[in-house]
Amino acid sequence: MLHGSTIRGTVTLAAVMASTWLAGSIASGTDQLVKIAPAHAGIGGPRNAASCFRALEELGVRYQRVERPGIAIAVRVRGDLGGVTYRGYRKKPLVLDCSLVVSLAVAGRYMAQHGIERATYSSSYQRRKVRGTDRWSKHAFGLALDVHVFAGSAAGQLSVKDDYERGLGDDADCIGQPKTSAGTVLRQLTCQFLGSDLFRMVLTPDTDAAHHNHFHLEAKPWSERTDDPIEAGC
Numbered sequence: 001m002l003h004g005s006t007i008r009g010t011v012t013l014a015a016v017m018a019s020t021w022l023a024g025s026i027a028s029g030t031d032q033l034v035k036i037a038p039a040h041a042g043i044g045g046p047r048n049a050a051s052c053f054r055a056l057e058e059l060g061v062r063y064q065r066v067e068r069p070g071i072a073i074a075v076r077v078r079g080d081l082g083g084v085t086y087r088g089y090r091k092k093p094l095v096l097d098c099s100l101v102v103s104l105a106v107a108g109r110y111m112a113q114h115g116i117e118r119a120t121y122s123s124s125y126q127r128r129k130v131r132g133t134d135r136w137s138k139h140a141f142g143l144a145l146d147v148h149v150f151a152g153s154a155a156g157q158l159s160v161k162d163d164y165e166r167g168l169g170d171d172a173d174c175i176g177q178p179k180t181s182a183g184t185v186l187r188q189l190t191c192q193f194l195g196s197d198l199f200r201m202v203l204t205p206d207t208d209a210a211h212h213n214h215f216h217l218e219a220k221p222w223s224e225r226t227d228d229p230i231e232a233g234c
């Protein structure tokens with residue numbers, strides 16, 4: 001796991017490499033991976049609802065403040081997040097904790113570099129316990145989203161169930177050697193998510209059978225975050 005200082009140190013390199021990826025090149029080695037870097041100068045001060053809303057505004061997120069049981073800073077997402085539009089299998093509005101929305105909006109810029117324009121999710125906010133336990137799922141707090149498919153006109157359809165190649169990567173080379181281009185992008189996304197401070201937890205088909213068909217992306221509550229997804233550290 002990379003630490004914030006490492007990530008912030010790669011901002012300039014990331015910007016240069018991002019343009020390479022935008023040109024359509026698909027990097028396969030960890031060395032060439034564009035690290036998820038903080039977006040740009042912006043917030044500061046205490047981690048409260050006001051600073052989280054300010055972060056959303058800095059990131060150009062269209063949202064509406066709402067109230068939901070269990071969610072500390074509930075927002076309804078009203079547009080794309082960093083260039084990626086989220087669609088649920090059930091046609092319900094996407095309501096999440098602001099902290100996760102900030103993370104997805106920053107991560108979306110990196111997904112967009114892979115040509116991803118849309119993501120399909122199943123579980124978002126849901127008042128439920130972790131299966132087989134008495135513990136609340138992070139979905140109950142609006143802090144987790146289960147993404148099954150990424151898609152875009154350039155990226156095509158990337159299904160976690162069908163295209164994710166399991167058992168790849170190690171500490172020295174997170175990505176490993178995927179055999180397909182779809183598998184490569186999904187591994188690159190996984191490594192970018194894992195290497196960022198945006199998510200407390202990223203569960204994939206490598207985690208267990210329950211995640212054979214989706215990525216579980218989970219953020220820390222905004223009040224507990226010490227990373228600064230917005231402030232440029234360079």
Ligand SMILES: [Zn+2]
Pocket residue numbers: 123139144145146216217
């Ligand atoms: Zn989940």
